[in-house]
Amino acid sequence: MTDAPFVAIEGPIGIGKTSLAKKLASHFDFHLLKEIVEENPFLGKFYDDIEEWSFQTEMFFLCNRFKQLEDIEKKYLNQQKPVIADYHISKNMIFARRTLPEEKLGKYQQIYHILTKDMPVPNMMIYLYGGLDTILERIRKRGRDIEQNIQPGYLAQLAEDYEQYMDQFESLHPDIPVIRINGDECNFVQHQNDLEWILAEVEQQLRKTAAL
Structure with a gap:
């Protein structure tokens, strides 16, 4: 785990x-690390035919996220410069387990573990979650063309997968604080009070981490 603040935000698609x-990056003056999504050339095909394009899609995400984190570690975290990311690379296994056939999942897991064994680990996690209606509405509002064919059933399954993933994450990493935010009740984009509550929670955890 890095000594510099390294905050990762996780949750289902569109939350x-x-x-x-x-x-958060603007408020705390942290470097913002954004995952590459629309640049994935396989993603539109994936949403049309998950079984056919899952391996190519997941491998593209894995390789690009590995490169991003490698660069972030060298240029920021090793220089004690704080970072906030809109993903955690371990999310790759959530999607891989959901989409890859058994014979390809085994190969993917081997590559994943080789690439990520030395990757920096966040020292704070923020978990956004919400019901299917909330997720669908937010996907609709942001209007990405490649997401318009996502099946609601797939999104519902991912939301359940994320719940299990976060429970396991907290069990495996009891030293990493997790801030859980219910997207059905908290709309930090439209309501300033909701955003201020989140900022206060993050500030409190940053102070605790710095004091250790």
């Missing part, structure tokens, strides 16, 4: 990770 990361 607001990037929007929150931008606001």
Whole structure:
């Protein structure tokens, strides 16, 4: 785990990770690390035919996230410069387990573990979650063309996968604080009071981490 503040935001597709990361980066003057999404040339095909394009899609994400984190570690974290990211690379396994057939999942896991074994670990996690209606509405509002064919059933399954993932993350990393934010009740984009509550929670955890 790095000594510099390294905050990762996680949650289902469309829940607001990037929007929150931008606001926190601006408020705390942290470097913003955004995951590459629309640049993935396989993503549109993936949403049309998950089984056919899952391996190519997941490998593109894995390799690009590995490169991003490698650069962030050298240029920022090793220089004691704080970072906030709108993803955690371990999310790759959530999607891989959901989309890859068994024979390809084994190969993917081997590559994943080789690439990530020395990656920097966040010292704070923010978990955004919400019901399917909230997720669908936010995806609709941001209007990415490649996301218009996502099946609601797939999103619902991912939301359940994220719940299990975060429970496991907290069990495996009891030393990393997790701030859980219910997107059904908290709209930090439209309501300043909601944003101020999140800022206060993050500030409190940053102070605790700095005091250790």
